[in-house]
Structure formats: structure tokens, C-alpha cells
Amino acid sequence: MRPSAVLALVSASIVAGLPALEAWGTSKSAPQPRAFLARIAPADRIRQALNRLTYGPRPGDVERVGAMGLEKWIEAQLHPESIPENPVMADKLRYLDTLDLSSSQLVRDYPSPQVARQMLSGRISFPTDPEMRILVARMASKDQGRVQDGAAADPNAPQPKTLADLLNPDQVRSLATGTPEERLAAFDALPAIKRDEAIVAMGQGMRRALFAAAPPSLRRKLEMADGPARVVALDLSEAKLLRAIYNERQLAELLDDFWFNHFNVYLDKGADRYLVTGYERDAIRPHVLGKFRDLLEATAKSPAMLFYLDNWQSAGPDVRQGRPQARRGLNENYARELMELHTLGVNGGYTQKDVTEVARCFTGWTIDRPLLGGPFFFDARRHDDGEKLVLGVVIPPGGGVLDGEKVLDILARRPATAHLVSRQLAQRFVADDPPQALVDRMADTFLKTDGDIRQVLETMLHSGEFWSVGAYRSKMKSPLEMAVSAVRAAGGKVDFAFALVNQVARMGQPLYRKMEPTGYSNSSTEWINTAGLVARMNFALQLAGDRLPGVKVDVADNASPGTPGQGIRLGSPDFQKH
Amino acid sequence: MGMHLGDMAMIDRRIFLRNSALAMVGAGTAPLWLERALYASGAPAPRKKILVAVFQRGAADGLNVVVPHGEKAYYRMRPTIAVPRPSAGSPDAAVDLDGFFGLHPSLALLKPLFDRQHLAIVDAVGSPDPTRSHFDAQDYMESGTPGLKATASGWMNRALPGAAGKVSPVRAVAIGATLPRALRGGQSAISLQNLADFQVRDAEAAQQLEQMYASATDPAMQSTGRETFEAVSMLQAIRKQPYSPAGGADYPRCPFGDSLKQIAQLIKAEVGLEMAFADIGGWDHHVNETGPRASQGQLASLLAQFGQALSSFWTDMGDRMADIALVTMSEFGRTARENGNRGTDHGHANCMFAMGGGIKGGKVYGQWPGLEQGQLYEGRDLALTTDFRDVLGEIVVRHLRTPSAAGVFPGHSPKFLGLV
Numbered sequence: 001m002r003p004s005a006v007l008a009l010v011s012a013s014i015v016a017g018l019p020a021l022e023a024w025g026t027s028k029s030a031p032q033p034r035a036f037l038a039r040i041a042p043a044d045r046i047r048q049a050l051n052r053l054t055y056g057p058r059p060g061d062v063e064r065v066g067a068m069g070l071e072k073w074i075e076a077q078l079h080p081e082s083i084p085e086n087p088v089m090a091d092k093l094r095y096l097d098t099l100d101l102s103s104s105q106l107v108r109d110y111p112s113p114q115v116a117r118q119m120l121s122g123r124i125s126f127p128t129d130p131e132m133r134i135l136v137a138r139m140a141s142k143d144q145g146r147v148q149d150g151a152a153a154d155p156n157a158p159q160p161k162t163l164a165d166l167l168n169p170d171q172v173r174s175l176a177t178g179t180p181e182e183r184l185a186a187f188d189a190l191p192a193i194k195r196d197e198a199i200v201a202m203g204q205g206m207r208r209a210l211f212a213a214a215p216p217s218l219r220r221k222l223e224m225a226d227g228p229a230r231v232v233a234l235d236l237s238e239a240k241l242l243r244a245i246y247n248e249r250q251l252a253e254l255l256d257d258f259w260f261n262h263f264n265v266y267l268d269k270g271a272d273r274y275l276v277t278g279y280e281r282d283a284i285r286p287h288v289l290g291k292f293r294d295l296l297e298a299t300a301k302s303p304a305m306l307f308y309l310d311n312w313q314s315a316g317p318d319v320r321q322g323r324p325q326a327r328r329g330l331n332e333n334y335a336r337e338l339m340e341l342h343t344l345g346v347n348g349g350y351t352q353k354d355v356t357e358v359a360r361c362f363t364g365w366t367i368d369r370p371l372l373g374g375p376f377f378f379d380a381r382r383h384d385d386g387e388k389l390v391l392g393v394v395i396p397p398g399g400g401v402l403d404g405e406k407v408l409d410i411l412a413r414r415p416a417t418a419h420l421v422s423r424q425l426a427q428r429f430v431a432d433d434p435p436q437a438l439v440d441r442m443a444d445t446f447l448k449t450d451g452d453i454r455q456v457l458e459t460m461l462h463s464g465e466f467w468s469v470g471a472y473r474s475k476m477k478s479p480l481e482m483a484v485s486a487v488r489a490a491g492g493k494v495d496f497a498f499a500l501v502n503q504v505a506r507m508g509q510p511l512y513r514k515m516e517p518t519g520y521s522n523s524s525t526e527w528i529n530t531a532g533l534v535a536r537m538n539f540a541l542q543l544a545g546d547r548l549p550g551v552k553v554d555v556a557d558n559a560s561p562g563t564p565g566q567g568i569r570l571g572s573p574d575f576q577k578h
Numbered sequence: 579m580g581m582h583l584g585d586m587a588m589i590d591r592r593i594f595l596r597n598s599a600l601a602m603v604g605a606g607t608a609p610l611w612l613e614r615a616l617y618a619s620g621a622p623a624p625r626k627k628i629l630v631a632v633f634q635r636g637a638a639d640g641l642n643v644v645v646p647h648g649e650k651a652y653y654r655m656r657p658t659i660a661v662p663r664p665s666a667g668s669p670d671a672a673v674d675l676d677g678f679f680g681l682h683p684s685l686a687l688l689k690p691l692f693d694r695q696h697l698a699i700v701d702a703v704g705s706p707d708p709t710r711s712h713f714d715a716q717d718y719m720e721s722g723t724p725g726l727k728a729t730a731s732g733w734m735n736r737a738l739p740g741a742a743g744k745v746s747p748v749r750a751v752a753i754g755a756t757l758p759r760a761l762r763g764g765q766s767a768i769s770l771q772n773l774a775d776f777q778v779r780d781a782e783a784a785q786q787l788e789q790m791y792a793s794a795t796d797p798a799m800q801s802t803g804r805e806t807f808e809a810v811s812m813l814q815a816i817r818k819q820p821y822s823p824a825g826g827a828d829y830p831r832c833p834f835g836d837s838l839k840q841i842a843q844l845i846k847a848e849v850g851l852e853m854a855f856a857d858i859g860g861w862d863h864h865v866n867e868t869g870p871r872a873s874q875g876q877l878a879s880l881l882a883q884f885g886q887a888l889s890s891f892w893t894d895m896g897d898r899m900a901d902i903a904l905v906t907m908s909e910f911g912r913t914a915r916e917n918g919n920r921g922t923d924h925g926h927a928n929c930m931f932a933m934g935g936g937i938k939g940g941k942v943y944g945q946w947p948g949l950e951q952g953q954l955y956e957g958r959d960l961a962l963t964t965d966f967r968d969v970l971g972e973i974v975v976r977h978l979r980t981p982s983a984a985g986v987f988p989g990h991s992p993k994f995l996g997l998v
Binding site: 310313314315317329330331332333336340341346352355476506507508509515516517518525526527528529530531532533534535537538541542545564565567568571572573574576577 | 635636709710711712713714754755756757768769770771775776777778779780783784786787790791794795796798799800802803805806809810859860862864865917918919921923924956
């Protein structure tokens with residue numbers, strides 16, 4: 001083994017030249033490497049804190065933290081409510097108006113083609129907003145071929161117009177040619193009453209060309225015309241980037257990402273398109289530094305999780321629904337992932353029998369009309385009210401909704417859970433293969449404080465391991481961390497973030513779109529590969545060259561002769577690590 | 579498969595030629611003829627055998643993919659989601675293979691391959707590890723060491739013949755944004771999302787970055803950087819070529835169709851590909867696996883993509899299939915009984931497909947354990963009678979001609995089924 005292997009234990013497998021046979025059977029549970037005992041130089045401590053507890057330092061951050069005092073800065077990050085909100089961020093988020101809406105409002109105000117069809121057929125009330133009425137009619141007319149004859153159209157539904165119906169040929173031509181600014185001028189020159197209809201009538205290409213020059217209020221209308229349902233997903237991803245870049249409460253932002261990933265749900269699974277906004281806002285964000293038990297329950301009762309892991313359909317064996325076709329029964333999906341991924345871990349000492357018993361406890365935990373964005377509700381008729389035995393604990397019959405809550409009590413307080421959560425936090429914040437001694441101390445705190453996440457983090461941040469040579473700059477940035485840290489390092493000003501969102505996906509981490517319940521790996525070795533590297537270098541060059549739509553960077557910074565340009569710096573191997 | 583000394587010298591010369599020629603014309607501008615000349619110069623090199631591995635992530639429901647229509651218990655346990663027995667002219671019935679097994683109707687395109695004995699099926703196959711965790715089971719199937727978490731490398735990487743000198747930088751390729759576990763390890767392997775985008779767009783910056791990665795202190799970063807730049811320049815020439823599949827092959831427009839199409843393109847470009855990996859996700863059908871009819875619903879539409887992609891690849895490759903073995907796998911099967919939501923939960927044994935000119939197809943291999951209560955694994959799942967390493971091991975030894983599978987599947991002595 002080469003000597004540097006101590007510093008890069010996990011990446012050892014990837015080192016070319018390592019004989020293939022040596023690679024199997026070698027255990028990762030090596031004795032604690034010395035690197036985690038050796039402290040980094042005092043001068044590096046601020047950088048380590050900024051690397052790991054923020055999305056990367058901005059110009060001047062090192063000095064700012066130094067002036068404030070590192071201890072005080074960490075304390076503030078652990079109490080984010082003490083840090084004033086960044087008005088720049090608030091201003092940018094203001095335009096993303098789906099973020100504050102309830103799921104049921106989202107379904108109606110940002111209808112999918114299916115909902116639009118139902119509106120047109122009168123099964124769901126038609127929106128009152130005239131702009132939305134035009135849009136809905138347009139969406140529904142697109143697949144009129146599929147609308148059955150029986151579904152009589154709402155006589156109040158407006159008929160969509162083409163661009164030629166609305167404008168004279170000169171107006172159409174001026175909208176379709178020229179720079180974005182020229183097109184915007186042509187658009188502004190239209191009579192006010194025709195603009196909304198023109199947006200809907202123009203093609204996607206024309207809308208895109210207009211977008212770059214458009215003010216935020218017009219942008220929203222342009223996005224809506226592409227499909228209102230897509231706006232919900234777009235807002236979520238853009239908000240994630242904007243917060244990561246601009247939020248002063250950086251640790252809370254990283255923890256939001258960590259916990260969302262720990263309790264991963266997949267945005268593109270059916271009803272989850274409308275449920276994830278509320279999931280992150282109401283189930284994850286309020287608890288990122290709180291009690292694990294509260295976070296666990298918030299996710300267990302969230303429509304997003306109930307839908308994603310199918311528990312909303314799970315029912316006891318004796319239940320007979322009204323319709324003979326609607327056969328229902330037990331579904332193990334949530335019960336298994338709850339133990340494997342959310343709490344105990346795969347070797348946490350549960351059996352297939354426990355999975356089935358836990359699934360029985362959660363029967364009846366469902367959603368009131370998920371496709372309309374309804375809330376959690378306990379359906380006693382679907383609940384299996386018999387006695388259960390979970391991990392050796394008897395859950396007596398007749399417990400109703402309390403069965404599931406008891407399961408959460410049991411799971412949240414098991415040592416296996418404390419260890420799993422502590423290990424994942426240490427893997428995310430300290431090192432890919434964190435020292436067992438550190439994980440054990442964090443788990444002790446977890447058990448002593450009834451799963452107080454802030455205190456577990458305090459144990460981690462007061463450990464020698466966090467400030468060790470073994471931890472310092474040992475991790476590869478995830479694509480999200482890479483993109484955000486590059487924008488922050490370059491002092492980029494973000495106007496809109498969808499191009500950034502696409503870049504993060506290209507580098508291998510589509511946001512809110514990890515299909516598997518595992519989420520993305522906390523170990524950074526997942527990100528070291530050729531496809532990712534090509535995407536990272538191209539992103540760096542595009543960003544530094546000021547060619548990334550929606551992000552403004554100072555190109556003058558590239559010019560200093562004799563030193564590599566900013567794009568090279570951001571694409572370099574050094575910048576990929578933190 | 580060892581390399582002769584003469585070949586080595588030739589390859590070294592070619593690499594030297596390549597490097598100097600590329601430096602001369604500047605990276606990013608090497609003409610097509612030059613690339614071709616560099617890797618196909620002199621006498622035609624003997625074609626290498628190629629292995630394409632396909633991973634169906636999420637645990638495909640093998641019992642509805644290869645349907646045991648001769649098994650009464652199958653229909654008893656799946657009252658609403660079973661695929662009907664073969665019936666001429668019915669678009670919803672299983673496509674009979676041998677009187678007992680049949681293909682899901684959405685895989686009908688694969689029947690001609692089976693009939694021409696280019697497609698073999700292994701049933702009741704999988705990993706002997708009892709886990710029903712997607713993550714662990716995929717990990718074990720890719721590491722090739724069920725039950726052993728510490729294995730650092732993947733079975734495909736270990737199956738790559740060790741190379742003493744320079745080898746093609748694109749000998750092992752995964753299509754996707756990350757490098758799968760199966761291809762990680764000591765031999766260099768690359769991932770790419772799509773050929774057209776696999777380049778650093780600014781040639782001057784690319785040169786500077788290449789140097790920086792070459793001198794990176796982090797060994798993983800250094801080696802991945804080297805792999806990246808070598809592969810990028812290797813693929814320079816074919817990147818911009820529009821690709822037209824042969825024989826009217828019509829790849830489905832989906833990520834998996836694109837993946838197989840790009841693998842086909844790489845193979846035909848003769849850039850030294852030996853091992854390719856593609857995956858297709860979305861098989862975890864706990865709810866509404868089947869629509870109102872067997873030919874509808876989630877499983878049917880996914881299988882339609884899967885089948886069309888495999889069949890297109892076969893058509894596209896034509897005679898070249900003689901050197902190719904394509905093998906499919908999924909981490910585990912699903913419960914023999916349907917669950918309460920017209921879906922299935924995590925189970926045990928599954929099925930695998932093996933396709934290629936050297937494959938002895940037209941047969942369903944493996945011992946059928948039965949689906950009666952006493953025959954099920956833990957009373958709920960299809961029992962396992964063949965270890966997946968037996969299938970892969972045979973392909974590694976007999977198709978790739980690796981002398982022994984011992985280094986590829988340590989601790990396991992594969993029992994060959996005779997499918998190669």
C-alpha cells in the first residue's frame with residue numbers, strides 16, 4: 001500500500017495500479033489512523049469550518065469569521081434563529097411563489113394536464129383567475145383527442161387563440177426575431193390586454209428567447225405557459241440553489257440537505273410532484289437541529305413519504321373496502337425502509353418478521369385524497385388492530401394510530417439508530433470513513449439527550465477528529481457543493497437558478513430526483529468518476545466565462561496574467577475537494 | 579486473455595504515435611483518419627470478446643418477466659396480476675418458450691432471439707445472501723461477493739484482464755453520471771453520460787487542467803483525471819459522428835435505449851471496448867404493478883422499453899454479436915404472492931438473460947424449485963437454485979476466456995450451466 005492510503009482510505013480502491021486481488025477481503029475497519037489524531041494548524045481551523053459547515057467560503061469569509069471569533073461563529077450556526085435572514089435571499093425567493101402554498105393549493109393553482117382535464121370536464125371547479133383559465137383551456141385542448149365524448153366541456157371554458165389570431169404579422173415577426181432585449185421591447189409594445197394570451201399562444205422557443213431579458217413577474221408567466229405543474233418542481237430546485245448560495249444560516253441549509261437526503265423522497269413519483277414542497281418546508285426544515293424523534297414522526301406522517309413508500313395504500317388483512325375491485329392489504333415498503341434507512345440500519349437487528357409487524361402497525365396511516373394534495377389522516381377502518389410484536393416489544397391490540405407512534409418511539413431510541421445517524425453525520429461532515437471512536441461518542445450524546453441533533457453536532461464539532469489532518473480537505477464535494485461553492489467563490493450574482501440546477505444534474509446529482517429511498521451517498525467516493533469530472537470542468541469554465549444563464553460573475557477576475565484563470569481554478573482537482 | 583509481446587510493442591508504438599500526433603495537431607482537432615489509424619494500424623488485431631452487463635435496479639418481478647405458466651400455484655398466488663397462459667393471438671398472454679415458461683407479452687420482441695438460440699434464460703437465480711435491502715443486494719451483486727461488505731472492487735473490474743502496458747482508455751465503460759460499483763477497482767474504467775458531451779469544451783483550458791490533474795496530490799483525483807483526458811481524446815473522432823444503427827434497429831427513446839445505442843456505437847468504432855455497463859431503474863413495483871390487462875401498467879411499459887432496447891442492440895450489432903455476450907441481472911426477485919395493492923414486495927430468486935452469438939440460447943436454464951407453499955423460500959419467495967456467480971463466472975471464463983473465475987468471484991467455485 002502506498003503511504004498516502006492512510007489519508008485516502010476509501011479512495012484506495014480506485015487507485016489505479018492496486019492489484020485487483022488485493023482489493024477484496026481487505027477490511028475497512030482498520031485501527032484509527034493517526035491522521036485523525038493529528039490536529040490541523042490553527043490557521044486552517046477557520047477554513048475547515050467554512051469548508052464543512054457552509055457551502056464553501058465567499059471572498060472575505062475567512063476574515064469575517066476571524067473577526068467574529070470561530071467559536072462564536074459556530075455557536076451562531078448551531079442557533080440559526082440568532083442569525084438575521086439575508087435580505088438578498090428573501091428578495092430572490094419572493095418570486096418563487098409556490099414555496100409557501102399548501103399542497104392542495106398547488107394542485108389547483110399549478111394544475112397538471114390531468115387536473116386541467118378534470119377542470120374542463122367540470123369535475124374540479126374551474127379557476128377564477130382569468131390568466132389561469134386561458135392556460136387551463138390551452139393545456140386541455142392539447143390532448144383533446146384523448147378527452148372522451150362523454151366528458152362534456154365546461155361551457156365557460158375559454159377557447160385558446162393562436163398568435164395569428166391575436167397579432168398582426170409585423171408584431172409576430174418582431175417577437176420572433178432579434179436579441180432578447182429587442183423581443184422584450186416588441187412584447188412590451190403589444191396592447192396590454194393581448195400580452196397574456198400572446199404568452200400562451202407563442203411557442204416554447206419564443207418564450208425561452210424572451211426569458212433572459214424578462215423581469216421576474218414576466219418570467220413567471222413564461223414559465224407557467226410551459227406547464228404550471230413544472231413550475232412547482234422548478235421553484236423547489238431553484239430555491240435550494242438560492243438558499244445554499246445566499247443563506248447566512250449555512251449549517252441549517254446543509255442540514256436541510258442532509259436530512260432530506262436521509263429521508264429521501266422522489267419528486268417525480270405521481271402525487272409527490274405536489275407533496276415535496278410541503279415535505280421539505282413542514283417536515284424537514286423545522287427539525288434539522290431538533291429532536292430526531294420529532295423529525296421521524298414528521299416524515300412518517302408526511303403525505304410525501306406516505307405516498308413515496310406506498311404506506312398510504314397499506315391496510316390490514318381483514319379490511320373490506322366498499323368496492324369489491326379495491327382489494328387492499330399489507331404493503332411492507334415503508335416499514336422496511338423505516339428500519340433499514342431511517343433508523344436502525346440494515347444490520348440493526350431486525351428480521352423479516354419485524355418488517356411485517358411494523359407494517360401492520362402502520363396500516364391506516366394514509367392520505368386524504370393524495371391526488372388533490374390532501375393531508376395525513378388515520379383511517380381506523382384500514383388499521384389492523386390486532387396484537388403485534390416489534391423487536392421483542394408487545395404492542396397490545398386496540399392501539400389504533402398509537403401503534404405506529406409506539407414503533408417510532410422504539411426505533412428513535414435504539415442504540416442502533418443512534419449509531420446509524422451519528423455515523424452518517426460524521427461521514428457527511430468529518431470524513432468518508434469516520435473514526436469509530438468519534439461515532440461512538442456522538443451516539444452516546446444521541447442516547448443521553450433523547451436524540452437531540454444539535455447536541456450530537458456539538459459533540460462532533462468539539463471533537464479532535466473534526467479538526468484533524470484526517471478530516472481536513474479529505475472529502476470530494478458533491479455536485480451540489482461543487483456548483484454552489486464555485487458560485488460563492490467567484491462572487492457570482494444569481495438572477496435565476498435553473499441553469500445551475502441543470503448543471504448539478506449533469507454532474508450527477510439531479511435535485512429532488514434520486515429515485516431510490518437510500519438518497520445520495522454521504523461518502524464522497526461516489527462522485528469521483530470521469531463523467532462527473534468532465535461535467536465539473538465544463539461547468540467551471542462556463543461559470544467563470546460568464547456564460548451560464550442567470551449567473552453573473554466578474555470576468556475581469558480571469559485576466560491576471562501568470563496565474564491560472566478562474567475557470568481553471570474552479571475546475572482544478574484542488575477545488576473539487578473540501 | 580494474455581497479450582503477446584509483439585502486440586505490446588505495437589500498442590506502445592501506437593500510443594506514442596497517438597500522443598505525439600495529438601500534440602502536433604492540438605488536442606481537440608485530431609482528424610478522424612488519424613484516430614482510426616492509431617488504433618487500427620497495421621494488420622487487423624484479433625477482435626476482443628466483449629461483455630455487456632445490464633442491471634435492472636429496483637428488483638424486477640422475475641415471476642412476471644419469465645412467467646411459469648405451467649405452475650398452478652402461480653395463478654393462485656397472483657389472482658389480479660398474473661400474466662395469462664399462452665393463447666394464440668392474445669396480446670395479454672404469455673409468449674410461450676418451452677411449454678412451461680413464457681415471456682411477458684411486452685417482451686415479445688425477444689422471442690425471435692430465443693428461437694434463433696441467441697438468447698438464454700436462467701431462472702430461480704440470484705444472490706444467496708438473504709437480504710431484502712435494495713442497497714445491500716445491489717452492492718453484493720456488483721461486488722460479486724454476497725455477504726461481504728468490505729470488498730472494495732467490483733466483479734467486472736476484476737474480470738478485466740490485467741494489463742502490463744498501455745491499454746485503450748475506453749476498454750471499460752459505464753453509461754451514466756456515476757461509475758457503478760461493478761466497474762470500480764484497480765483497472766481503469768470510465769463513465770460517460772453521452773458521447774456527444776464527453777469533452778472539455780475549451781481546448782486551451784483542457785490542456786492546463788490535464789496538467790493539473792496529472793500532478794494532483796490526491797491519487798484518486800490523479801488517476802480519474804488521467805482516465806478522463808485519455809478517454810476524451812480517444813473518443814474525439816467518433817463524438818461528432820451521427821450514428822445510424824444498422825439493420826433498421828429502432829432503439830426506444832428512453833435512457834436505457836440511449837445507453838445501449840451508445841455502447842453499440844463504441845463497439846463499432848473499434849476503440850478497444852471490452853466491458854460495458856448500463857442500468858435501467860424503476861422496477862420496484864409495490865403498487866399497481868400491472869394495469870387492467872397484463873400488457874398494460876408499469877411493469878409492461880418498462881419491459882417494453884427493456885425488450886425493445888435489447889432486441890435493437892441485437893439487430894444493430896448483427897454479425898458482431900459473435901464476439902459479444904450481454905447479460906442482465908436484478909438485485910433480487912419479488913414475493914411469489916401479490917401484496918394488498920396489486921403489487922409485490924421484496925423477495926428472493928429472480929431470472930437472468932444472456933444474449934450473444936456464443937450463448938447457447940433457446941433454453942431456460944436452472945432447476946425450477948416450484949411455487950407450492952413448502953417450496954417457497956421463507957414461505958414467501960421463489961427459492962434460489964442457481965447462484966448468479968455461476969452464470970457470470972461461466973461468461974467470464976468461457977466467453978472472456980479468463981483462465982479462472984477465482985479472482986473475479988473469490989470464495990466461490992462457479993458451477994457452469996453450459997450456457998456458453
